[in-house]
Amino acid sequence: MYLIKTPEGQQAFKERHADLSQRLRSAFLLFDGFRSLAQVLEATAAMGVSKDDVLALVSKGWLVQKEAPAMAGGAAMVAPAQVSKSAVPSLAPANVDPASTKRRYQQAYPVAVSITGGLGLKGFRLNLAVEAAMGYEQLAEIAPRIRDAVGDKAYAPLHKVLFAAEAE
Template sequence: MILVKTEAGHQALKDRSVPLSPRQRSAFILFDGKRSVDDVLAAGMGIVREDIDQMVALGVLEQAAGSAAPSAESAAPVQGSSGRSKQQRYKDAYPIATQLTGGLGLKGFRLNLQVEAATGYDDLLALAPKIRAAVGAEKAAPLDKALND
């Protein structure tokens, strides 16, 4: 499905009259009528489908004329066995990861910066082995649980 900015969306871009998070705003700019929703999600802006649904609900995005509606499969959030989406797993794991790496002091400074730069679940999942190695498996258990359960 391809989305385009509405007139209200163009106005919101100029005067910031509609509250969008920085990630939503960055992704919002990519909706040019040429990129699909999947293209924007894959662009690495750290947004999820719920963010896009919110922008549609706010009236700043609409389906482009002639664009196919999303299939039920592509519209479903990516969930694990617990039913939590990747975004929810990220939200649960991020504070744990920052606490663990922040507690390392100067030794973990760079790792802490990497955690703070993580923009989504996949980024945090990629850092989990480094965090585990730095703090030990026992201390990293809550992080593993938040990422994987």
């Protein structure tokens, strides 16, 4: 289950609502629609956040389940990063095995962090987006933003690692 913050939840967060304790605030921040409930619970287990705590946030209307993107253009919620996916024509072809995408992600991630880290404060949000990328697909979705920020020459090593054909 993937949860996202509601405007009411974000307002409660900003106002430091009493029902949103410090440990729940930490968990609340992690719900971005890209991390599953299990991943958030695992990340916050040391703080004592339980599934019941999260379900209480859902019952208050501060978190809602993210809807799957519509296949035929229906009225489902689509994250901005998913919209840019169509702007990247060279995403991994259907015949690329999962091991290859995992390997590409592992090789591309440090390159992307290095490139965006070199932007300083100008690229702070972009660097956060790269660090939040949990896999090949999410990193590939951010790639056009990186190219726009640094130019084609600086972006070339990342493009090669992400999208070049495997030489094996």
